[in-house]
Amino acid sequence: MTRAAADAATAETLLGHYRRMVAIRRFEERAARAYTEAKVGGYCHLNLGEEATVVGLMSALRGDDYVFTNYREHGYALSRGIAPERVMAELYGRSDGVSKGWGGSMHMFDIDARFMGGYGIVGGQIPLATGAALAIDYRGGSEAVVCLMGDGTTNIGAFHESLNIAALWGLPIVYVIVNNGLGMGTTVEMSSAEPELHRRAASYRMPSARVDGNDPLAVEAAARTALESARSGRPYLLETVSGRLKGHSVVDPARYRSREEAASLRDADPIAAFAVRLLDLGVLTEDLIAEIDRVSLSAAASAADFAEASPHPDVSTLFDYTYATPVANDSRRRPGEALFPAALPLSASLAEGGRA
Numbered sequence: 001m002t003r004a005a006a007d008a009a010t011a012e013t014l015l016g017h018y019r020r021m022v023a024i025r026r027f028e029e030r031a032a033r034a035y036t037e038a039k040v041g042g043y044c045h046l047n048l049g050e051e052a053t054v055v056g057l058m059s060a061l062r063g064d065d066y067v068f069t070n071y072r073e074h075g076y077a078l079s080r081g082i083a084p085e086r087v088m089a090e091l092y093g094r095s096d097g098v099s100k101g102w103g104g105s106m107h108m109f110d111i112d113a114r115f116m117g118g119y120g121i122v123g124g125q126i127p128l129a130t131g132a133a134l135a136i137d138y139r140g141g142s143e144a145v146v147c148l149m150g151d152g153t154t155n156i157g158a159f160h161e162s163l164n165i166a167a168l169w170g171l172p173i174v175y176v177i178v179n180n181g182l183g184m185g186t187t188v189e190m191s192s193a194e195p196e197l198h199r200r201a202a203s204y205r206m207p208s209a210r211v212d213g214n215d216p217l218a219v220e221a222a223a224r225t226a227l228e229s230a231r232s233g234r235p236y237l238l239e240t241v242s243g244r245l246k247g248h249s250v251v252d253p254a255r256y257r258s259r260e261e262a263a264s265l266r267d268a269d270p271i272a273a274f275a276v277r278l279l280d281l282g283v284l285t286e287d288l289i290a291e292i293d294r295v296s297l298s299a300a301a302s303a304a305d306f307a308e309a310s311p312h313p314d315v316s317t318l319f320d321y322t323y324a325t326p327v328a329n330d331s332r333r334r335p336g337e338a339l340f341p342a343a344l345p346l347s348a349s350l351a352e353g354g355r356a
Helices: 001-035 051-059 074-079 084-091 125-139 152-154 155-167 198-204 216-231 259-267 268-281 284-308 344-356
Strands: 066-068 146-152 173-179 206-211 236-241
Touching: 001 051, 001 074, 001 084, 001 216, 001 268, 001 284, 051 216, 051 236, 051 268, 066 125, 074 084, 074 125, 074 344, 084 236, 084 284, 125 146, 146 152, 152 155, 152 173, 152 198, 152 284, 155 173, 155 206, 173 198, 173 216, 173 268, 198 206, 198 236, 206 284
Parallel strands: 066 146, 146 173, 173 236, 206 236
Antiparallel strands: none
């Protein structure tokens, strides 16, 4: 490859990162709007402000690698190649969604993308991701697992148990702590005696690193190093530091932040900072920035229109995905239905008992 071709490839990569970051931002903003319009129910956690971490991490993965996320998952699903229409339809609870409308914001799953789900229970994904890594190792595969979590998750037992097992058995897994500085509304410094969370890997003789989560290139490079380690039999703990721009969820007003702190987070907006870098490199122009924003806004609006037009799941499918295989005596009683639909009235039952 010539130097000019290499420079062109690099420019295209940089531009691709920027496009994906903007696409996630506009999608999440449209999702937040839909929530306020009562078109999205349940909980809804957004990747606003964490786009650089999302894009950097997902860019380092191979197509056959597996991803396990927590409940803040929309951007990861999009970056894994899942169509925005399907992601938005899932938020709307529609049958064309990623999980056919039954999962919602926190429980997306796509086996083709090897996107193994978001998990509403804090840390629920960690043992499962570790088990997936064990399966890969047992079968002699070359894939790796990336398991995402928030900073607050590092305080639960499953985190330590999983890291211990992974280190003992040399499993091909990268645990990623997306440290936005707050476990809901509690700062890391107030909840962890060691606020540099990647250092916890030392207890298990596991390599680790901390990286600026607002820099997609730094995150991608760190993730590639981590994945190379994992594939060689040394699991890895990677911590990315990236502040979320909004509250813990859509309904959280984030009053625990001062105005100064909120302003500093806006000033550190990873998309704006990356745009400045690309402008300086000549990869971006002001006109191209406007065009990318226009396209991303249009794509988010189209995804919302698709979701709006998608049908609701039929109630008859309510129990279709409770178990992977049939289970004896599986109850499919819906709310309001009698426990024994054919039961006799009490007087008739007594009469039947008397004749017996």
